[in-house]
Amino acid sequence: MRNNQSKISPLSVKRVPYSPRKTVQIKYAQSGAKSLPVVIMSNDNKLDLLDWLTENESLWKKKLHTDGAVLFRGFSEFSASQVSLVLNKVCKHPLEYKERSSPRTKIDDKVYTSTDYPSHQEIFFHNENSYQSSWPKVLMFYCRLPAQCDGRTPIADMRRVFDRIPQPIKENFHKRKVKYVRNFSPTHGLTWQDVFQLEDKKQVEDYCRKQAIDFKWKDESQLEITSVREAILRHPETQSLVWFNHAAFFHVSTLGEELSKNLLDYYGQDNLPNQTYYGDGEPIEDEVIATIRGAYEAERITFDWNQGDVLLVDNMLFSHARETYSGNRTIWVGMGELCYSKKHLVDSLEQ
Incomplete structure (x- = not known):
């Protein structure tokens, strides 16, 4: 059974005044600790988060884009429309979820369910949309209902993941980059209509051309797209190098030995x-992907969701994942502040 008292490590506590009778506590993780970087806790469950964010904008924005993740806890709960208001506060320009990689349900304007995969399926670490030429800088997760058991959203600091990956692997990916090949079919996974949120093939082709994506129609309903993207980028605020790609997430071996074998037997490599x-199109060795997965796992940070929690994540500094769970679980997500790969290129792997 889940523990309602989340294991958060408060190593440094600071009180921030909101009004003469209302305060919040800000808890910082110790350097190198496997705990949430920043937790901002209200001592009054009627305190409106949107009001607090407005009053303390410079504080939480600085922490978000240097520490990488901020959890807000103990504030008043809100509806779907109010989630949109909070999203508009934390993101300059909230984004639609396009060029999708997972099924989601739209809740409100630019607010979605987290991935609608069955509860027994674990989702590996990834930075949202890092396989695209542009991606959201900020993610917002809202816990509407925590799972009865497990269902955490682990996160991992991509600066530390980068440091853990052996230098020869980093240099190889920096030089060769990552190629993504995706096939959309009515018989498995997402259709091209789901992915692009479009019904017209010409519109899909125009989108692909603008995003440097090669495309091939295999028949009337099946589409293959390929793209080559950077593997390592530089974070704009911290100037840190970050491992930023879907190389491990999309690699068939990450699905586990049995499922990956079944998929290869059924679909074939192509x-x-x-x-x-x-x-350059050459296969990535399974042992290299295993090493990369190990770097993510070594930096895994977990916490138990409480109802009403809001987690902000700098999508370049932290990846996220999902544990399996039992019972009902409702996490809503929004994203915003579009970033472009060409603005964060890395000339050298020197820090």
Whole structure:
């Protein structure tokens, strides 16, 4: 059973005045600790989060884009429309979820359910949309209902993941980049209509051309797209190098030995729903992907969701995942502040 008292490590506590009778506590993780970087807790469950964010904008924005993740806890709960208001506060320009990689349900304007996969399926670490030429800088998660058991959203600091990956692997990916091959079919996973949120093939083709995506129609309902993207980028605020890609997430071996074998037997290497290669098209060795997965796992940070929690994540500094769970679980997500790969390129792997 889940523990309602989340294991958060408060190593440094600071009180921030909101009004003469209302305060919040800000808890910082110790350097190197496997706990949430920043937790901002209200001592009054009627305190409106949107009001607090407005009053203390410079504080939480600085912490978000340097520490990488901020959890807000103990504030008043809110409806779907109010979630949109909070999203508009934390993101300059909230984004639609396009060029999708997972099924989601739209809740309100630019607010969605987290991935609608069955509860027994774990979702590996990833930075949202890092396989695209542009991506959201800020993610917002809202816990409407925590799972009865498990269902956490682990996060991992991509600066530390980068440091853990052996230098030869980093240099190889920096030089060769990552190639993504995705196949969309009515019989497995997402259709091209789901992915692009479009019904017209010409519109899809125009989108692909603008985003440097090669496309091939295999028949009337099946589409293959390929793109080559950077593997390592530089974070704009901290100037840190970050491991930022879907190389491990989309690699078939990450699905586990049994499922990956079944998919390869059924589809063959060329028709997998998702697969990654080096940018020159050569296969990425399974042992290399295993090493990369190990770097993510070594930096895993977990916490128990409480109802009403809001988690802000700098999408370049932290990846996120999902544990399996039992019982009902409702997490809503929004994203915003579009970033472009060409603005964060890395000339050298020197820090």
